[in-house]
Amino acid sequence: MHNSNEFKIPLGPQHPALKEPESFSVALKGEKIMGVDIRLGYNHRGIEKACEERTYIQDMYLIERICGICSHSHSTCFIQAVEEIAGLEVPKRALYIRTLIAELERIHSHLLWLGVAGHEIGFDTLLMYAWRDREIVMDMLAELTGNRVNYGINTIGGVRRNITREQAEKVLGGIKTLEERTKYYIEVATEEVTIRKRLSGVGVLSYEDALRLDAVGPTARASNVNRDVRRDDHYAAYGDIRFEVVTDMHNDVYGRTIVRVKELMESYQIIRQVLQKMPDGPISIKAPRQIPAGEALSRYEAPRGEDVHYVKSNGTEKPERVKVRAPTLANIQAVKHMLADRYLADMPIVIAAIDPCFSCTDRLVTIEYPNKRKNEVISWQALHSYSIEWHRSRGIDFRALNKKFSERIKG
Amino acid sequence: MSKEEDIRADLTSKFSYLEGKIIIPRPKRIFLELSPDNLAPVLSYAVEKLEFPHLCTITGLDEQDKLSFIYHLAQDRGILLNIKISVSRDNPVLKTITPYFPGAEIYERELVDLFGAKVVGLPEGNRYPLTDDWPAGQFPLRKDWKPDTQADKKESNHA
Numbered sequence: 001m002h003n004s005n006e007f008k009i010p011l012g013p014q015h016p017a018l019k020e021p022e023s024f025s026v027a028l029k030g031e032k033i034m035g036v037d038i039r040l041g042y043n044h045r046g047i048e049k050a051c052e053e054r055t056y057i058q059d060m061y062l063i064e065r066i067c068g069i070c071s072h073s074h075s076t077c078f079i080q081a082v083e084e085i086a087g088l089e090v091p092k093r094a095l096y097i098r099t100l101i102a103e104l105e106r107i108h109s110h111l112l113w114l115g116v117a118g119h120e121i122g123f124d125t126l127l128m129y130a131w132r133d134r135e136i137v138m139d140m141l142a143e144l145t146g147n148r149v150n151y152g153i154n155t156i157g158g159v160r161r162n163i164t165r166e167q168a169e170k171v172l173g174g175i176k177t178l179e180e181r182t183k184y185y186i187e188v189a190t191e192e193v194t195i196r197k198r199l200s201g202v203g204v205l206s207y208e209d210a211l212r213l214d215a216v217g218p219t220a221r222a223s224n225v226n227r228d229v230r231r232d233d234h235y236a237a238y239g240d241i242r243f244e245v246v247t248d249m250h251n252d253v254y255g256r257t258i259v260r261v262k263e264l265m266e267s268y269q270i271i272r273q274v275l276q277k278m279p280d281g282p283i284s285i286k287a288p289r290q291i292p293a294g295e296a297l298s299r300y301e302a303p304r305g306e307d308v309h310y311v312k313s314n315g316t317e318k319p320e321r322v323k324v325r326a327p328t329l330a331n332i333q334a335v336k337h338m339l340a341d342r343y344l345a346d347m348p349i350v351i352a353a354i355d356p357c358f359s360c361t362d363r364l365v366t367i368e369y370p371n372k373r374k375n376e377v378i379s380w381q382a383l384h385s386y387s388i389e390w391h392r393s394r395g396i397d398f399r400a401l402n403k404k405f406s407e408r409i410k411g
Numbered sequence: 412m413s414k415e416e417d418i419r420a421d422l423t424s425k426f427s428y429l430e431g432k433i434i435i436p437r438p439k440r441i442f443l444e445l446s447p448d449n450l451a452p453v454l455s456y457a458v459e460k461l462e463f464p465h466l467c468t469i470t471g472l473d474e475q476d477k478l479s480f481i482y483h484l485a486q487d488r489g490i491l492l493n494i495k496i497s498v499s500r501d502n503p504v505l506k507t508i509t510p511y512f513p514g515a516e517i518y519e520r521e522l523v524d525l526f527g528a529k530v531v532g533l534p535e536g537n538r539y540p541l542t543d544d545w546p547a548g549q550f551p552l553r554k555d556w557k558p559d560t561q562a563d564k565k566e567s568n569h570a
Contacts, residue, residue: 211464308468323471
């Protein structure tokens with residue numbers, strides 16, 4: 001890779017474009033990338049080893065914390081394997097609730113990605129719009145589970161919280177707004193000239209290469225690989241739900257954008273069906289503390305692609321082995337291929353286009369008064385109004401824009 | 412016959428040593444065990460003839476007296492073929508499967524770092540996932556490796 005005309009530039013581990021540590025050593029000839037050397041593992045926390053020393057229930061909470069965004073994906077994938085080994089018949093209603101949270105998580109993740117993609121190409125208005133809309137789904141998740149991330153809804157043998165009719169109505173209302181906004185994003189993604197020009201032909205991954213390098217999720221589907229675990233190896237309630245697997249033939253970052261915005265529309269349809277078909281009944285069954293000896297492999301279509309968990313049990317309270325393969329690991333080898341022979345300036349968006357994972361934040365704000373003993377916890381609603389007032393007093397007022405926006409949705 | 416049973420019949424007729432060794436615990440899941448020498452022909456048959464184009468991952472297992480590795484292959488229709496091989500603990504040598512699945516590279520590096528597998532034919536490259544200064548001969552996912560003893564060792568090294 002080294003010769004006199006080439007420069008080697010290290011990018012990372014503290015990377016200007018990514019919020020997670022990964023290290024890229026890029027060999028350049030002028031602006032062209034001649035080769036990329038990727039060094040991973042900075043986030044390796046030994047979770048698989050830690051799982052062997054904890055009980056199944058503790059592992060479920062630990063595994064939920066593998067990722068700040070697809071937390072439900074990992075915990076569901078894990079307990080599906082445990083439930084299979086234990087031979088537990090999970091109640092139908094629980095499976096539907098899992099599916100509902102799964103799709104809300106996908107919406108949250110795809111909207112987050114859309115914002116990040118906008119940011120990486122210098123289109124920060126798109127970031128602001130997408131992340132503002134993402135708050136709608138974050139509020140729904142907080143309403144249903146109590147948390148914006150790391151929902152803790154799962155338990156071995158079912159789910160921990162039921163959902164009420166009022167909550168279902170609220171979700172449907174939120175979905176309606178999001179659907180309108182997503183239509184607008186589809187319009188932006190397909191008709192806005194700057195987006196098309198910036199993303200087309202960037203980060204190319206052919207159909208053959210996507211297959212050869214075992215790419216997964218939207219990255220593979222944008223190269224016309226028609227695979228989706230939700231349909232092919234269905235779990236939770238997906239066997240009862242009708243939906244389209246979105247594929248695209250652009251083979252580039254543009255295609256990956258289209259796949260994700262169209263998948264949002266499918267998610268809204270799935271949620272409507274889930275709420276309509278959700279049966280009454282119990283939401284969990286009692287699971288034994290000790291899981292009989294056995295093994296199982298569970299797959300799950302996380303927002304970023306196929307998530308794989310292998311669990312081996314030995315009849316005790318703790319698993320013998322837990323193996324996790326998250327979608328980013330499957331896609332990172334495709335990234336190396338996408339970057340070769342491209343320009344350095346394309347690196348941030350190409351890497352971001354596989355949607356590598358990074359974490360989310362908490363929402364509780366505590367106000368400490370220096371002269372008072374008592375601290376005060378401010379509610380989300382109050383904080384929201386405070387921020388609007390703060391901006392308004394400085395001359396930034398979104399009321400007119402919000403009104404225009406809601407009229408547009410109604411019209 | 413179900414598709415899973417078709418695959419079982421197909422495999423046993425082609426490879427007689429698989430007779431009675433293929434288990435179908437539930438629909439869409441097939442497990443089988445074979446000796447490391449037989450891995451290559453079975454893999455290439457599964458990829459070319461049985462339409463298993465996708466490698467999900469490779470799982471490593473420490474089974475006290477031996478190390479085992481499971482190759483998880485998937486069909487587009489959702490059927491998973493899990494092929495398990497076992498090698499000796501003292502000299503865990505296995506052949507790379509990158510000729511069949513170029514994407515397997517990172518999974519094989521994981522086996523090298525975490526289990527101490529010696530993968531013959533694995534192309535040169537960065538290690539994954541442990542740090543470059545990780546002490547040699549320390550394989551965290553082996554059962555006899557404990558994080559505490561590791562910290563003690565480091566301390567005694569410094570002293």
